[in-house]
Structures are given as structure tokens and as C-alpha cells.
Amino acid sequence: MSAAKRVLLVEDNEMNRDMLSRRLQRRGFDVGIAVDGRAGVEMALTGGYDVVLMDMNLPEIDGWEAARQVRAGEQGRRVAIIALTAHAMQGDREKALAAGCDEYDTKPVDFERLLGKIATVLGSAP
């Protein structure tokens, strides 16, 4: 079995951050935390993460812009990005994919479904 996958959680809401990070750790992920878009971009580009869970409504720069900057800034290795958006925001999925995200999921997070999506993007990642 390979080493623990590294997940970067970019989330400004403390409770969501706490809950998601702890649940991911329980499932064996190595979880990094960023609390705004700018920090998220920097960590995604330099932290050697396998997957980024990117909240779209972020202070400083929002999730879509952050995703674009990650795509623009990364060299060689491509990190998987899963966009997380609030329920019922129309067109978010398309917007997220257009910004360079690989997957999309709605909040509140259905944890089992999220795990499925993480597995999918990691499996298809080069």
C-alpha cells in the first residue's frame, strides 16, 4: 500500500474545516489546511498535494480564481481539484470545470459521496 494521500482543504468556515479535516484524517488522509484562496493557491502549488478540496466562496480570492491560478502556476505535475459549492447554485458545476477543476460536489458534504469522488479523481490522475 502506498503512502497516505495528501489532501489540501481550502475552507474558511472553521466548523466545516474542523469536521472535514478530522474525518479525512480518520480515513487515513494526510490533510493540509488553508483558510483563504491566496493561501490555498500557494500551498497547492508548493505543498505536493494529491488533491485539493476547494470551497468556492472564499475571502481574498474566490475558489474559481484560485483554481485558475493553480492551473496557471503549476509546472509538470497536475494536482486534482474538487470544487465544493453551496447547494442549488445554478451553473456552479460548469463554472468550476471551466476554471480547471476536475470534479464538483455540493455542500453540505455527503462524506461517503465525497470519498467516492476523491477516489475517482485520484484513480484517474496521472
Next chain:
Amino acid sequence: MPSRPASLASARQSALLRLSAEIAASLEEEDVCQRVVAGLRDESLGYNLIGVFLLDENTGERILRACVGWDHVQVGMRIGAGHGLTEQALRSKKLSYTPDVAKAPDYVATFPTGSEVDVPLIVEGEAVGVLCVQSHDVDAFGKPDFEILTAAANQASIAIARARLLVNERKRADEQQALLDSMSDLASALELPKVLRAVLNRAVKLLGVAGGQVAIYHEATREMEIVASEIVDGDFIGTRLAYGEGAMGIVAKTLQGIVIPNYNEWIGRPELYSKSNIHSVMAAPLLIGGRLVGSIATTHGDPARVFGADDLRRLKLFAPQAAIAIENARLFTNADRQKQFFEAVVEASPVAIVTLDMKDDIVQLNPAFERLFGWTPDEVMGKNLDSLIATPETLAQARAYTSMAATQTAKGIGKRKRKDGSIIDVELFGVPVTVNGERIGVFALYHDVTELLRAKSEAESANKAKSQFLASMSHELRTPLNAIIGYSEMLEEDARDRKDTASVGDLEKIRSAGKHLLSLINDILDLSKIEAGRMDLIIEPVDLPAVIADVKATVQPLIARNGNTLEVSAAATLGTMYTDGTKLRQMLLNLLSNAAKFTEKGTVSLSVERAGGEIFFRVRDTGIGITPEQMSRLFEAFAQADAGTTRRYGGTGLGLAITRRFCRLMGGDVTGVSEAGSGSTFTIQLPADSRAAKPAPELAL
């Protein structure tokens, strides 16, 4: 035969010449007769008595029209038919000579003795009178006398024929004139009772009769109503005769004129006239182009007066003119009544009504207009309506409505100004006024909707505020709820790791209740967004087989939970539709999860078809079914088949309400059919292309 002097011959010749000259200048019957007797009067001829009798066609009597040498009788004397020597000449149409009058049995004594020559006056082959010449002497006449008297009679006949022709011509001319007179003033009279009286009065005068009546025909009841009467003894106005009853009823039926000579013995006489002094009656129908308008009758009370063919001819000549006059008056009365009715309606209308001329100036307004705008008719008559009541902001709009109303119906809502400057909201309605094909102006209605609009806008903003509140509440509720669900899941996992089964069960209950609350909140959020008009459609190309596969995979665990099987029937060639894909998924999942929830160990099927410009999604189950009463409430928010259902099966009861609203937003619908106990089928029907879909705005008010 006695001999006479030879100069007699020349006396005869000169008498005849004189007579010819006299008669030639005469144009009247009476005058002709006088000139004949005057011309033959010559002492030397020995004609002691000369008379001209003319026949009275009606009675058969002979009337003495001129005479000389007959001192004890007067012109105008009548000799009854069957009497006198002149009868012979009349009957035979030949000269008759009586040499000794004393011996003649028919002789009506004038002179006790003498002889008489009677020569008929023949006009158009008919004997119309007799030239009668007597001598005091017995057998005083001879062949020369017969010749001269025959010649005189011939000349007199010609002159009488000419005079009669002239009289007839004049009579016709007079009748024509009388008719023309009737026509011109009857046509201008428009009040029906007056016209009827005038018509009857003309007829009575024209025909020289004692009285008469006019009845009009009521088509609906097939009755004749007596509307004018000049029969003194009786009140007939308003009395009705049946079609075919009495003289006027009969002519209405036969459409022919009728003369009844002995009315009192006539079998058809209505009881109504039993007390009237009517001896004879003549009646004619009043027709316009063959259509019955009424009848007219004239009467004589004098037994000596009898209606003849000529009277009937004149009545028939008069009848069409009378019919037209009556009909005109009737039409006008109807039109006038309608006009009065219409004016009363306008006066009493609670809606402000104003009439404009072609310059949009005020011509007429009703009391409701005065009340609404505060202007009296005197203040605004002739003023431009829009300049008067439009506000500076609405003047252009008001003018546009008014000019539109000049040619077609204009409807609108706008602000208008009252006399006191206050502003009101009005609903206006304008139509062109057209008279005889010519546009003469605009007819406009104004209805005060100030209160209505205020109530509507208050209701709308209250509704919007409610939806806004629900939307933000839902959003705010969700954040802590996420934490509750998330942490309870974590604790559940911990407890499972510790094999703490009691805690697992409790935490499971917290998580489940939280999820239910979350789905409720999400549904409320959807509904309130729809109701606030903030639910946007994202129309995109949607690959149907992909969506169906996706939905199938998602719903499969739920289907399996109750031991059901899922059958999907969708052609791989369904292709692409333009719709809101997210909402389509949500709707299909809703129908399928409902079917799965209410079915145990049965079959749930999804079939998708393209038909015409629409896509049909059918979800069928073999579950508990729904009664028609339940079905009717099912698409309302918070309705499940009954209150117990929610407890037993869970769910928010909002799914179908949301599905219906989504469908309608996209220009489609969802319907359900079911029989309690044998399953249900729900069908979503959506346009294959909703790019042009403009959901009908919710009806305001």
C-alpha cells in the same frame, strides 16, 4: 206625318252647327249637357222639351242633368231603373220613337199628350245616358229629326267621353298630388302614434269615407293591434285582432284588398264592431316589399254609399305609402328606445365614461366620470381629455392609448390626475365610435384601481419578503445543521470503532433526523425561490442517455432497500434535449424515490420517449397507489396522501409540488394517474427545447 216649311231643313242644319260649336268648347260633363239642350232649342224645330239624362252607374238610376221646356221638374231629378220611355233607348242602345206618349204604358207623365224621341249616348260601347226630345203634338217627328238628333247625341257622347276622361285625369293627378303630400310630411313625422293618426286621417279624406282604422301586425304573436281609429262609437285603440279575424285580419292573411258591402250581415264581423254604425267596409293590407306591416280599413255608415272598384284602387295606391311611413316611425321608435336605454345605462354606470370627438376633445361624460375626476361637464366640455387628466409623466402614454382607441380597442393601466391634483391609478378601456361606417370619435371607460393596485403591491411585497425570509432562514439554518450531521456522523464512526452499539443507534437517529431536516430546508428553499421569482433556469444541452444512466445509478440503492427492482426503458437514440439538467435530475430522482418509497417487493419502471417536440418521462410503480382525492392534493406544497404517510414513509411532501413548479417553469407539466392498491404512474412532459420557454408570469391579484 205633318208637313213643315222648307226652311226647317236649314233650321236643323244651323242648330246642328251651333251645337257642334258649343260642345267643342266644353270640357265638363254638366256643361256639355247644357250646351246640347241649348243648341237644339229652336222654336221653329218644334222641340217643346229637350232633356239629357245620364246614368248613375252605382244605382242604375237616370239623373236629369240638363233640360229646357220642362218647367215643373228640376235638374237632378232621378228616374229609377225600369221606369220611363228613356229606358228603352238605354237598353237597346238605339233611337226609340214614341209617336203617342199617352198610349205608352211606361210613360212617366210630363206632358199629357205628344210624341217623344229618345237617343242613347254611347261611350266606349256603353249607354251612359239618353237625349230626350218631346213635342206637344202626336207623331211630330220624322226622319230628318231622327238624323239631326242622332248626330247631336253622337257629338254629345264624344264630348261627355272627353269630359269624363279629363275628370279621371284630373282625379288621378289630384291623387298623385295627395300622395306626394302624404309622403313628404308623413316621412318626416317620426312619432309612431302621430304618424298612425295622420295616415288614417289622410285615407279618410282621400277616399271621402266616414271612418277607418289602422292596425299594425305583431309578428311574434301573429296579432293585429288597432293603433288608430276614426270610428266614433267605441274605444278600439290597443284592441287586438287575431291573424285572419275581421276585415283587417283577413287582408293581413290574404294580402289582398277586400270590400264588404253589407258589413252588419257579414259573417266575419268581430263582436267588437257590433255596436258601431258601419254599413260597408273596405280594407287593404299594408305591405313593404311583400312583408306585412299592418292593415288599413275604411268604413261607410250611410247605406247609400257603397265602395266601388275605384275606391279600392285608390286605397291600394295609398297603402304602400302608409306602410312605409308606419315602418319608418316604428324603426325610429325602436332606435330611439335603444338610444334612451343606452343613455340610461351610461348615466347609471359606476364606471367613468367619456366620449371624445376626432380631436380627442370631450363631447360627453357621465356622473361617474364627474365623481372620479372631480370635473363637472361644464368645466371640461370641448377640452382635450389627455391634457386634462394625464400627469406630465403619463401624457405620452395617455395620448398613445387615445390614438390607438381611434382605430381599435385600447386597454391599459396608468396614473391620472384629478381636478384637485391628487393622483389616481386607473384602468382604462377605449374603443372607436363608428356611426354608419364613419369614425366619429372615441368612447373611453375609466375605472379607479388605486386601492386595488395598492393592495396588490402590498400583497406582492409581503409575499416577496416572506420568500426572502424563508430563503435566508434556510441558508442560515443549514450551516449549523451541517455541523450537527457531520459531527454526529463522526461520533457514530467513533462509537462503531468502540463497538458501542447503544451509542451507534442513538447517533444514527440524530443523523437521520438531521438529514430529514436538511432535505426539508432544501425543498423550502427551492419553493421559496420559485415563488419569489428567483429560480433561474439554466437551459443547456442535456444528453438524455447519460442523464438516465446517472439517475439510475443514484437511485439504485433506494430501489433495493424495499426489495424492488428497477426497469429502465429508454432508446439509446433519444439524443439531446435543451433543458435545465440539474432540475431534470432532481425531478426524476424525486419521482423514482417516491415510487421506491411507496412500493415493496415490486417493480419501479422509468421509460423515456420523444414524441413530437416533447420528451415524456414516465415513472410507474406497483405500490400502494393513490386515491383520486389524494391525487388532487398531491401537487400542493406539504401534501402527502395523508398526514400519517409522512410519519410512515418520511419525506417532506414538497417533492411533487417542486417538480410541478419546475416543469411549468420550463413550459411542461407533471401529471399522475393511479388506482389505490394497484400502483401509480407519474409523467413528466417537457419541451425538447426549452430555450424559448418563457414561463407565464404568476397571475397577479
